[in-house]
Amino acid sequence: MPAHRVQSFPWYHSSRQKPRRWPLALRFIKGSVHANIIAPIVFYTLFTTLVVFIDQHLNINLGVPSTVTPSLSIVVGLLLVFRNSSSYERFWGGRQDVSHIxxxxxxxxxxxxxxxxxxSDEDRQDTEKAVKTLVAMLFAMRSSLREDWGIPDKEEEPEYTDLLPRGMQGHENWGVALPLELAFFVEKYIRKGHKRGNFQAPQASMLTSQLNAIIDGYGHMETIRLTPIPVCYQIHMKQVLSLYCLFLPFSIVDDWNWVAVPMVALIAFTLYGIEGIGQEIENPFGLDRNDIKMDNIVRDARQEITTLLECWKQGKEEHFL
Structure with missing residues (x-):
């Protein structure tokens, strides 16, 4: 975007980013996975230090042939590639679902x-209620995917509660997802329009299909949220990484001596960092910096649709034609 242009509301919240004060290569806290992988890095660094000390100062040769390391490296690489590609597929699939909804x-x-x-005025009130309910479905999906159950207080999140049908309580404590419950209000409005002749049968069917697509997208996001990476894969991944990092000091101690310590620390940082990224993005609906910006996307959609709705209420819809 040119520097002289003032950013407008479309995607205003979703595209907003703070200017970076430091290059990404120098960032170690915000947005990184370093805090999650520091423990194994420290462990393998200390373990390598012990191996080198015994080998150099106690005259006990701990070196082993390094021919096994390349074969094990290939296995580790394949496992990490599959781990990250499957995690990013979940992230990208979730983002596509949000966009389609x-x-x-x-x-x-x-x-x-x-x-x-x-x-009539009553009809227009029903249309306003239906449109607001559609936007409320976005908020409800966001909250449901974060296990934030129930309808929030009006003071807590007025931009959400003002969209809900008046007097709605929700039945999440009975096991009914709030987005599904809100879909009933929208379907009821479509049926009313069909009975009144405003929506012909093909049109009503098309509108119902779009409503079904919203629920289908929500169901797919539920699948991403509730289906973890199989535990057998996670166990084997951890075991292979541990085996590789434990074997590595013995295979390079003869050639590298004390240089083996920072080398193992660097390799452990790289491998566990890649594995940590996979863990970070496999559930993309949370509140972390690396998750989908659900709050901002929903806020932009609300701003967009409520602005059109206000113009429509004032009889200015011809401005959009």
């Missing part, structure tokens, strides 16, 4: 405002 909410909102049963 927002697109369907946009389409339904536009169609309701322009083609819905809006002949």
């Amino acid at each position: 927002v697109s369907n909410v946009r389409n339904l909102s536009r169609y309701f405002m322009l083609c819905g049963p809006n002949e």
